[in-house]
Amino acid sequence: MIKRVVGISLLLWVFSATGSEYLSHELNGQVLQINTDEGLVEITALANDSFEVFYQPSGIEQLPSFAIDGVAKKTELGISEKPASLTLSAPGIRAEIDKSPLRIRYFRGDNLLLAEQQGLFVEEDKRGFSFALQENEKLLGGGERILGMDRRGHRFPLYNKAHYGYTTESNQMYFGLPAVMSSNKYVLIFDNSARGEMDLGATNTDEMRFEAVGGRTSYIVVAGDSYPSLIEHYVTVTGKQPLPPRWALGSFASRFGYRSEQEVRDTVKLYQESGFPLDAIVLDLYWFGADIKGHMGNLSWDEKTFPTPVNMISDLRKEGVKTILITEPFVLSSSKKWQDAVSSNALVKNPEGKPYQFDFYFGNTGLIDVFDNDARDWFNQTYSALFNQGVAGWWGDLGEPEVHPSDAVHSLNGMTATGDEVHNAYGHKWAEQVFQHQQHLAPNKRPFIMMRSGFVGSQRYGMIPWTGDVSRSWDGLKPQVELSLQMGLFGLGYTHSDLGGFAGGEVFDPQMYIRWLQYGIFQPVFRPHAQDNIAPEPVFHKGKTKDILRTYVELRYAMLPYNYSLAFENSLTGMPLMxxxxxxxxxxxxxxxxxxxxxxxxxxxxxxxxxxxxxxxxxxxxxxxxxxxxxxxxxxxxxxxxxxxxxxxxxxFARGGAIIPMTIPVLSTDNYSTKSLDLHYYADKSAEHSTATMYNDDGKNPHSIRDGAFETLTFNAERKTDESQGDSLTLTLQRNGSYKGMPSSRMISLWVHNWPQDITKVMVGEKQLPNIADKTEFLNANQGTRWDSDNKTLEIKFSWKDTTSVTVF
Structure with missing residues (x-):
């Protein structure tokens, strides 16, 4: 029998609902330690604007934090004491602590952000925290749910769970987050991985309550002056998303699933013959088994259907197409690797200390213990072998885990915990394992890791989530914006959907399909994916459907300078793309x-x-x-x-004053270049001043931000209106930074939209450009200007190397 370290029942008498009493305190570095009659309470300044509050009931071992990214950032702290209270002050947040009973309130400046209502509470077999809600306060968060953007008034489970074929309502889905963002400009994180509930004023309208069956008794408060600054402070604590490889912003081919090597080759060939850009193809579970059931855990090529996989991967790569493989954390007892997994101690245990076997849809199975170092090492052997064959990215599926016995026993660095206690962190730890191992295998390449489940902070492992097995229907399309927006607010800015819908759908609906893929052009990852009774890839459709979508995929590639700059901004500040x-x-x-x-x-x-x-x-x-x-x-x-x-x-719609960099679309990002740039400037009298920054690097270096191996192209527009002389425009172009392989100069086509008048002259630096009225002659010229009076668009062509200005009179 395995001895349990984390005991739940002990909490029944450790902390009362009425609160603990202050005894003494001590400030050690950035940690305020408060001794109470019921145990230690620590308040740690994680950064200028963030506190972690960790209640530690006497005699209870705690699970580790999964949300926090490494050590606290250095900050200045001040502490003051009154007979009935303590005050702990950081530059951007202040905690006021009542001594009897112990209660904590949080302020930013003079604004009350949040106040404990009970502190830590224990009711029967639950532990958690209670906070007071303010009047008119709105709450976002909870991760993937379909409840509307404001989640106040809802109670929902904290337990990651598949919702197959969902449409317009879902209270529980693949990727829950025990965190909220308030309209009062704070984020609150319940740093607990256990099965639980989140009650945002549903039971009591003025109370926000988090509870779980076990796990860590801590929470984190983050403050900010605006929503973007709040997100930046949040990712400072939980981790920033590493830059993905640039090809991740390209076009993907994906389905459930490609059943043979020949089918994979034929699909890529059809993309090329149809003139559709393609950067990656995603192989579902048929790559390791001819049937849906009975093969999970093999994770080695089915030689009958994929006879030459290494040659296939190599041939695709020569065409600019990267190969991504699905993997799952389940090893069926019927798989080739079952006995090896058992003998290598790679599987979670039952309470008797033996590998836990249970039945689910795919067969009788065990579950890899991604919390255990030996199990991770065993799992990594598979990733190493496949990477050496040329696989470029990983798709982690069923990582909630989809089936997870509540009494399964996991090993955590000398501790043990049940499935219920660590369930919500399983996908998070799996992503960490794959990310760290990929860094070891290829330290000079950016990992690509797509997973559908995780925890607060999973973005720091490069996780690219998707919204699960959505219904292939209009009702499946309707909630996709809500799902991606909610996740993006909490660092997971690459959350996207199976374009076209995944589940069901017996008759092809071209209108719905076109509308879903059009939306996909303006979401973080462009990946049509579905059950293969209807082809999810646009190249398998005909006529208007195919022609419309080709134009949109080409636009996706033309917009890579803009989209890649959004990815850069996300990695710097956490700002979501959507x-x-x-x-x-x-x-x-x-x-x-x-x-x-x-x-x-x-x-x-x-x-x-x-x-x-x-x-x-x-x-x-x-x-x-x-x-x-x-x-x-x-x-x-x-x-x-x-x-x-x-x-x-x-x-x-484009914003007045916006400057959008674009380029010539290519069939693969292997051929991507910014030697020619189209700058689209939307001139308007309401926007006299505007600026935009384009980021650029080699698209591959995982350390480009850390090492400064990138360039920024800054575009500043100044518009002036003179009633006697008309409008004038000055656009300043600046370039800073460098990286290996960057263009030494660029050809610029500047499109000035909504320009109201013909031009007198256009100067680039000290040089006046010729005015070329003939459209054909202008298209063939390397420099010059042309005003289209019908469309009120001014086009300017010139060569650009260093800082320069373009002036239009």
């Missing part, structure tokens, strides 16, 4: 509820079409000027507009 509308006006709390449209970066607003035969669509435009991305039609912001829809055109 951004909610409430970022535009933080004083308007109603914007928090907007879940049907979003900002793609700062420059573009996207309104997905999520219902059939929609003739027109309403769009809420933020303040300022906005331009139809396809026609340049101008709209005044700060109101809701109605625009007609066209199956060829997804509603997308």
């Amino acid at each position: 951004r909610p509308m409430f970022f535009e006006d933080e004083t308007d709390l109603s914007l928090i509820d907007e879940k049907d449209q979003y900002l793609w970066g700062d420059a573009l607003l996207v309104k997905p079409i999520t219902q059939a035969n929609q003739k027109e669509v309403s769009v809420k435009l933020p303040k300022g000027a906005w331009f139809n991305f396809w026609s340049d039609e101008r709209y005044e912001g700060g109101k809701t507009i109605t625009v007609p829809t066209d199956i060829k055109l997804l509603p997308v």
Whole structure:
């Protein structure tokens, strides 16, 4: 019998619901230690704006923190004492601690952020925390749920669980997060991996409550002045997403599943023959078994259907296509590796200390113990062998885990914990294992790791989540924006959907399919994926469907300079690629509820079409000027507009003053180059000053940010209006930084949209460019200017090397 270290029942008498009493305190570095009559309470300043609060009941061993990224960042602390209270102050957050009973309130400046209602509580077999909610406070968070953006008033499980074929409602899904973001500008993290519940004012309208059956009794409070700064402070504590390889922003081919090597080769060939860009192909479980059931755990090629996999991977790679393989953490007792897993002590144990065997959909199985170092080493042998064959990326599936016995016994560095106590951190630890091992195998390459389940902080392991087995239907498409926005607020900025929908769907719906893939162009990862009764890849469809989507995939590649800059910004600050509308006006709390449209970066607003035969669509435009991305039609912001829809055109709008860098689309990012850049500037009198930054590196170096091996291209626009002389424009281009292989100079095509007048002259530095009225002659020229009076667009061509300015008179 395995001895349990973490005991739940002991808590029944350790902490009372009424709170503990202060005895003494001591400040050690960045940790305030408070001794109480019921145990130690530690408040650690994790950074300038963040506190970890760790209640440690006497006699109870605690599980480790899974949310915190490494050691605390150095900060300045001050402490003061009054007869009835203590105050701990960091530069961006302050804790006021009542001594009797012990209660903690948190402030930023004079603003009350959050207050404990009970502190740590214990009720029957639950442990957790209770906090007071303020009037009109809105709460986002909880991870993947379909409840609306404001989750206040809901109670839901903290237990990662598959929801096959979901549509417009879900209280429990693949990737829950025990964290909330408040309209009062704080984030609260319940740093506990155990099965539990999250009650955001559902039971008591003025109470926020977290509870679990075991695990760690700590929470983290993060403060900020704005939502973007709050996210940056959050990822400072939980970890920043490493830059993915640039090819991760390209086009993927994926299905359930490719059944043979020949089918894989034929699919890639069809992409090439159809003129569709392609950067990766994802192989589902048929690569290691001819059937769905009975083979999980083999994780070696089925030689009958994939006779020459190494040659296949190599041949695809020569064509610019990378190979990604699915792996799962289950080893069936019928698999080739079962006995090896048992003898290598790689599987979780039952309470009697033997490998835990149980039945689920795929067969009788065991579960790899990703918390145990020996088990991780055994699992890593598979990844090493496949990497040496040329595999470029990993897809981790079923990592909730999909089936996880509550009494399974895991090993954690000398401790043990049940399945219930560590369930929500399983995918997190699996991602950590794969990420760290990939760093060991290829220290000069960026890992690609796609997984559907994890915990707070999983982004620091390069995790790219997706939203699970969504219904292949309009109702499956409807919640996808909400799901990605919610995850992006908590560091997981690459959350995306199986484009086109995964589950069900017996008849192909071209309209729904087109609308879903159009939306996918403006989400972090472009990966159509579905059951193969209907082909998920656009190249297998015909006529208008195929032609429309080819244009959109080409646009995805043309936008790589802009999209890659969003990825860079995410790695620097945690800013999500998909951004909610409430970022535009933080004083308007109603914007928090907007879940049907979003900002793609700062420059573009996207309104997905999520219902059939929609003739027109309403769009809420933020303040300022906005331009139809396809026609340049101008709209005044700060109101809701109605625009007609066209199956060829997804509603997308560019912000007045935006500067969007684009380039020539290629068939693979292997051929990507920024030697030629198209800069699209949306001129408007409402935006006299605007700026944009483009980041660029080799797309491969995992240390480019750390080592400064990248360049920034900064574009600043200044527009002036003179009633007698007309409008003038000065665009300044600056380049800073360097990396190996960067272009020494660039050809620039500057598109000035909404330019109201013909031009007198255009100067690049001290040189005046020739005005070329003939369109054909202009297209063939290396430099010059042309004003299109019909479209009110000015195009300027010139060569750019160092800092220069373009002036339009």
